Amino acid sequence: MTAAGAQRARGAASIETMLEGKSICICAGSGGVGKTTTSAAIAAGMAARGKRVAVLTIDPAKRLADSLGLPELGNTERRVDPALFTEAGIDPGDGELWAMMLDAKATFDEVVRKHAPDEETRERILENRIYRQISNALAGSQEYMAMEKLFEIHSEGRYDLLILDTPPSRNALDFLDAPRRLTQFIEGRSLQLFIRPTGLGMRVLGRGTSVIFSVLKRVTGMDLIEDLSEFFNAMSGMVGGFRERAKRVNELLADPASTFLVVCGPAGEPINEAVYFRRKLREAELPFGGVIVNKVHTDGAGDAGRGGPADVGSLERLLGARDLATRVAANYEDYRALAERDAANIAKLGRQMRASAVIEVPYLSEDVHDLGGLFAINAHLFGGDPGPTGT
Amino acid sequence: MRPITDLFDKRILFVTGKGGVGKTTVALALGVAAAAAGRRTIVCEVAAQESASRIFGKAEIGFHEVELRENLSAISIDPDHSIREYLELQLPVKAMGDLLYRSKIFNYLAAATPGLAEMVTIGKIWELALDERKARRGKPYDLVIVDAPATGHGLGLMQTPKTFAEIARVGPMAHQAATINKTITNHRKAGAILIALPEEMPVNETATLEAELIDSIGIAIDRIYMNAVYPQRFSAAELERIAAAQDDAMDAQAMALAAALDQAKRAAGHAEQLERLRELARTDVAELPFLFAPELGVEELDELAGMAAE
Numbered sequence: 001m002t003a004a005g006a007q008r009a010r011g012a013a014s015i016e017t018m019l020e021g022k023s024i025c026i027c028a029g030s031g032g033v034g035k036t037t038t039s040a041a042i043a044a045g046m047a048a049r050g051k052r053v054a055v056l057t058i059d060p061a062k063r064l065a066d067s068l069g070l071p072e073l074g075n076t077e078r079r080v081d082p083a084l085f086t087e088a089g090i091d092p093g094d095g096e097l098w099a100m101m102l103d104a105k106a107t108f109d110e111v112v113r114k115h116a117p118d119e120e121t122r123e124r125i126l127e128n129r130i131y132r133q134i135s136n137a138l139a140g141s142q143e144y145m146a147m148e149k150l151f152e153i154h155s156e157g158r159y160d161l162l163i164l165d166t167p168p169s170r171n172a173l174d175f176l177d178a179p180r181r182l183t184q185f186i187e188g189r190s191l192q193l194f195i196r197p198t199g200l201g202m203r204v205l206g207r208g209t210s211v212i213f214s215v216l217k218r219v220t221g222m223d224l225i226e227d228l229s230e231f232f233n234a235m236s237g238m239v240g241g242f243r244e245r246a247k248r249v250n251e252l253l254a255d256p257a258s259t260f261l262v263v264c265g266p267a268g269e270p271i272n273e274a275v276y277f278r279r280k281l282r283e284a285e286l287p288f289g290g291v292i293v294n295k296v297h298t299d300g301a302g303d304a305g306r307g308g309p310a311d312v313g314s315l316e317r318l319l320g321a322r323d324l325a326t327r328v329a330a331n332y333e334d335y336r337a338l339a340e341r342d343a344a345n346i347a348k349l350g351r352q353m354r355a356s357a358v359i360e361v362p363y364l365s366e367d368v369h370d371l372g373g374l375f376a377i378n379a380h381l382f383g384g385d386p387g388p389t390g391t
Numbered sequence: 392m393r394p395i396t397d398l399f400d401k402r403i404l405f406v407t408g409k410g411g412v413g414k415t416t417v418a419l420a421l422g423v424a425a426a427a428a429g430r431r432t433i434v435c436e437v438a439a440q441e442s443a444s445r446i447f448g449k450a451e452i453g454f455h456e457v458e459l460r461e462n463l464s465a466i467s468i469d470p471d472h473s474i475r476e477y478l479e480l481q482l483p484v485k486a487m488g489d490l491l492y493r494s495k496i497f498n499y500l501a502a503a504t505p506g507l508a509e510m511v512t513i514g515k516i517w518e519l520a521l522d523e524r525k526a527r528r529g530k531p532y533d534l535v536i537v538d539a540p541a542t543g544h545g546l547g548l549m550q551t552p553k554t555f556a557e558i559a560r561v562g563p564m565a566h567q568a569a570t571i572n573k574t575i576t577n578h579r580k581a582g583a584i585l586i587a588l589p590e591e592m593p594v595n596e597t598a599t600l601e602a603e604l605i606d607s608i609g610i611a612i613d614r615i616y617m618n619a620v621y622p623q624r625f626s627a628a629e630l631e632r633i634a635a636a637q638d639d640a641m642d643a644q645a646m647a648l649a650a651a652l653d654q655a656k657r658a659a660g661h662a663e664q665l666e667r668l669r670e671l672a673r674t675d676v677a678e679l680p681f682l683f684a685p686e687l688g689v690e691e692l693d694e695l696a697g698m699a700a701e
Binding site: 037368 | 409410411412541558590591592624625629632633636639640642643644646647648649650651653654656657660664683684685686
């Protein structure tokens with residue numbers, strides 16, 4: 001980074017400020033913006049500052065494990081070897097870094113075991129084909145289970161800070177809506193009445209409904225209805241437990257000790273999405289911490305391109321070849337164009353929220369896949385302060 | 392590598408990969424290339440991003456087959472419209488479909504039935520590729536290119552017919568699910584194209600996704616594109632001269648030299664990842680260059696289409 005770049009970074013927003021007094025940090029954002037890496041970097045950075053930190057991720061591609069140099073992560077937290085910190089030149093003091101890769105299916109099973117009134121109900125649910133399908137695949141179940149696990153680990157109180165890397169989704173907002181959708185599904189009140197084959201519901205709902213019912217049978221096949229019926233009947237004793245739990249999870253997320261960070265890329269669309277997401281958080285009365293803009297293009301020297309074009313004549317004198325000078329100048333123009341676009345988008349974002357809420361991370365020229373790489377990101381996330389033992 | 396026109400002879404091509412790798416862009420570029428090769432092509436957006444309309448400067452496309460240029464159409468498929476159309480096609484009496492669609496209970500059931508949204512979505516994709524279209528006023532297409540959702544959800548979409556056939560077991564939907572599964576796993580008729588980025592984690596994820604698609608669904612993987620690869624713009628000797636000139640350079644010239652060295656470093660990293668992917672993947676890997684264009688327009692898409700078809 002140039003002196004000017006470092007100067008700007010020092011005066012800029014810092015994750016540490018954003019997370020002051022927070023015990024839960026939720027990183028949201030659409031797929032492919034570097035959410036997992038950012039979550040891991042924040043966790044490592046806070047651990048390096050003496051905190052006991054756990055980072056939770058859902059990730060079939062084991063990305064977090066990759067970025068922490070762990071061969072695999074199970075459905076329980078595992079501590080990242082402190083020797084890795086030493087190797088990266090960091091002394092974490094009392095700080096600890098734990099990581100967990102969430103297995104949504106296993107978590108769902110745990111929840112069922114916890115809430116089932118008796119063994120028979122438990123087995124009926126776990127064996128039900130509809131259950132097996134939703135616990136794996138229903139949109140929202142991963143998100144719901146992520147929150148469930150977050151809640152559970154938070155209640156145990158073993159960490160100063162929990163960081164949740166939200167499941168990959170097309171749209172950052174899916175995450176907020178998911179628990180509601182899943183609880184609604186599990187409650188299945190109107191449907192329960194309706195599909196209980198010999199229940200009171202059929203008679204009460206009357207003839208119009210039986211037409212719908214027969215058409216549905218025709219479209220979906222009878223067995224599906226029976227499975228659904230069986231599922232809702234088995235789940236009915238647990239609905240209260242789920243609802244109560246969901247309410248408490250929501251309270252936890254809305255607590256002032258929780259914060260949401262939005263991770264996005266520097267192009268126009270992701271920036272608009274970040275603005276939209278903040279508005280939605282505000283509407284839902286959830287605490288917003290800030291935006292991290294990842295992979296920001298710079299002009300090659302670590303600065304956003306605000307200077308003028310290079311002079312081909314001067315470059316020719318330096319390099320001794322016209323052709324090379326022209327190509328170097330053209331490459332620089334490409335860099336400047338992207339840097340200018342990103343700078344304009346970020347300025348637009350800055351106008352929507354206070355400056356201390358926006359953190360820029362440049363598009364680093366090296367791929368991040370170990371603790372050292374995470375600390376390279378932290379130089380930007382933590383406002384130019386590399387940590388207690390950095391140089 | 393198999394010539395791209397071989398792939399264009401299929402009826403359905405799914406384009407998928409990790410989030411943020413440029414699936415939509417490559418799907419559209421392939422659509423442009425297939426149309427140029429004379430195939431009546433439709434690109435289906437499944438994730439409701441409306442990128443095609445933005446790039447081609449059209450109004451929102453929605454659940455309509457909209458012509459973008461000669462031989463090239465687009466549609467944005469959403470579960471709501473797909474369910475409605477499905478009911479219309481399944482039920483002999485239109486009023487019955489309407490009754491069902493408007494009923495609260497049906498909508499509840501539709502939302503609650505695992506995989507139904509994916510099922511009707513892939514059902515619509517399959518319908519678009521039929522010789523005899525079922526949809527009213529439906530035009531025939533030679534090729535349906537699907538801009539599929541990212542890894543997990545994309546896999547889910549392609550897996551749904553198989554799962555659904557097993558869950559529903561009997562009834563028209565189970566039957567249709569089995570038919571669709573047969574079509575998408577028929578290597579002459581359908582296949583998938585994976586998009587990767589030249590970075591460590593996307594490369595790993597691409598290899599995993601490839602294995603899952605082949606082993607658990609049985610879909611053909613026809614090609615992998617490594618997208619947004621930085622070209623190597625300077626030779627080793629030139630880079631030495633650039634590095635040597637740095638001490639004497641000032642201002643914009645110094646920045647230009649730094650940018651050149653940065654570019655070279657990234658290009659070298661990308662070449663390494665390309666090699667890794669070629670080692671990890673079973674399928675041929677083609678390259679698409681990073682486009683230094685601030686905004687993607689029709690011009691860039693045409694450029695990319697030319698390169699994707701090579």
